[in-house]
Amino acid sequence: MKYHEQHAIVTGGSSGIGKATARLLAQQGANITLIARDRLKLAAAKQEIEQVTAKTQRIITVAADVALKQEITEAIELAIFQLGTPSILIASAGIAIPNYFEELPLETHETSMAVNYFGSLYSIKAVLPTMERQGRGSIILISSGAGLIGIYGYSAYCPSKFAIRGLGETLRAELKPKGIQVSVVYPPDTDTPQLAAENKTKPPETKLITQTAATWTAEEVATKIVRGIELGRGAATPGWTMSMLYRFHSLVAPLLNWYFDRAIASLNRKH
Template structure:
């Protein structure tokens, strides 16, 4: 198990973020959880404290899309628990739907949270990591960040942006002692997924079902294993692994297959 003294996790009140926090605590880390909902944060903190009562859990309420809020939360965390060994960017939103029906504000909000929220967090913490000479940043992208998917016209671009940020930072920060990892999970049984399913078009449900639904604890374990192996791209499951490695080769076939699924759903709703 990797040695971590302090880990900061945005979106850490549930899902992949919370399960990753549990594994980091078991590895000896004090944890800072940052999210928007104070009640959910306190519930998560009690769960973590019960799991590892000897470790410290700090909860901070902040909206990652508000630069001043998230910068203040990051500085508060670092002042109280020290520069983190690892920063996990798990905060994110998804509002699937038909492109022609989605207002522009959905695209703007999705990018504000998923991309700029990550950027603000990284920008606040990485200079402190560089000053210390070590640190790890984990960006949680998505399978939809490897291939644009039907119904995810707002979500996929925001997750593609995280991939671009990770790839750009990897080489630039490596000589400074900072490791970057980007994670491409398939659909995962989280509160976010349940919210997504309220507006997810049937065509999108059919397409995303091809990779199955993962448990958040399994994704968290894949993240920690990937970090221990020094992986840059962490791809839980064979589907994400193949898509990451062979995207240019397999995307024509996938598009053909997905088009057939969409046509089938369309016929059913005529």
């Protein structure tokens, strides 16, 4: 039981990648705090995780919006009060709303940054003082392939995931001497409710260029996240495509752009 009696806080823990990661950590002995907005989804996730854990383990839920500084700060303070200093923060709460730039209202850009970027930042700020006192901890931020290259139709999402990368890489260096590991995860397309929702507003051009990559399960991505914590690396890149993109994105971007531009031009000709 690698995480016996350790406390893991998982934002976005009621669904998808966050829930699968919480479940995996719980199976390895961790006490878990799940944070998200919808209380019913939180209760269902708690029940699901409790089915694979020992009776002595504690799984708690706190309803909060990560985009609201005071709400998420108080939620994390409550979690720490109940289950003690966290050794792991998984900041998985996120939204993705693809569409043509001209179709996306400014509010979508603002909300995407508020949830994906500032939600992660506020969560880190709230756990950091106790992790620093403890002299150890792991902070895992969830970016995306869309945090490495700009993708057609993702003008609200990509910038928020690029920002997470910038924050994670900076904090990795600053917090390492304090015994705190910071890692950024770059999941490929993953079969979750978010992806299903995205598919409803994805322009056909975006569908065309994203359908080339294989879709992962949330459990597969969670396994890579937990493995990343154990290895203590600054980045986790599930799969060959993400690994290559992470290492060589600036080099391959011109080639990818050429390929995607041609595919989009051909789609436009057909219509």
